[in-house]
Amino acid sequence: MMGKSALRALSVCIVLLSGPSLVHAQGNAAAGKEKSEPCAGCHGEDGNSNAPIFPKLAGQHASYLAKQLHEFKTEKRVNPTMTAMAEPLSDEDIDDIAAFYAQQKITVEKAEAPNALGEAIYRTGNASSGVPACTGCHGPDGSGIPSARFPALRGQYAAYLEKTLNDFKSGERANDANSIMRAIAAKLSDEEIAAVSSYTSGLR
Incomplete structure (x- = not known):
């Protein structure tokens, strides 16, 4: 059976996938x-x-x-x-x-270990604050879901991931479908944002 965090993450993705057509043209x-x-x-x-x-x-x-x-x-x-x-x-x-x-190959950053808090947020979320697991939309290995335009996060700079989450939290960035990322980031503490950014950067 799915846990509560997994169900919340699944519901997030279902909401986003219910939006406009995500058909994308192939480029050269x-x-x-x-x-x-x-x-x-x-x-x-x-x-x-x-x-x-x-x-x-x-x-x-x-x-x-x-x-x-x-x-x-x-x-x-x-x-x-x-x-x-x-x-x-x-x-x-x-x-x-x-x-x-x-088509280019990303250079993956070296993960900081151990990072129990970052791993916990990414893989199970935080039930007490209502934060869903990141895996629901970004995948267990951070590869994302291209058909839904959920970005790959693995290998990205931790500093950039942290800035992005803080921008969603403050509302400075507001182009997330249905305000999903703003709602999630608003529930994350500064410590959680730093930890999950560092952990995600090292995913392979």
Whole structure:
């Protein structure tokens, strides 16, 4: 039988999957390599950024990357720099760039061990505060669910994951479907956010 945390995580995913169609066009990765050249300064030539303040794009699902670029372009996700980068891109450009990065291999960060708190939050959540397990939407190994545009988290910089959770918690980032991530992050303590970010970064 499923535990309460697992059931909550499943219900989160069902809610998100009940949204608009998630059909995503296939891009041309070869064309995307050339089109991604302006992105290399922050995200690296192969999508592995050198600075933890910039997310790694290598190995991320094309469907998720395309969604983020469209939302930067329309300012649904607020970031002046990324909006300026995305605004000139056509739908085809976005699909091509997303396809290129999706085919790259992410460099996985070394996990800090032991990290019992981070592992507990990721795998079982926190029943007392109503936080569901991260595995429900991001998978046991952090690989995400591309058909639902749930991002892969494994190998991402811990600092970037921590910033993302804090941005959802504060409401600075608000492009999550049905406010799911904002609702979850609001229930996490600063200690839990740091711990689960560190643990998730080292998943393989």
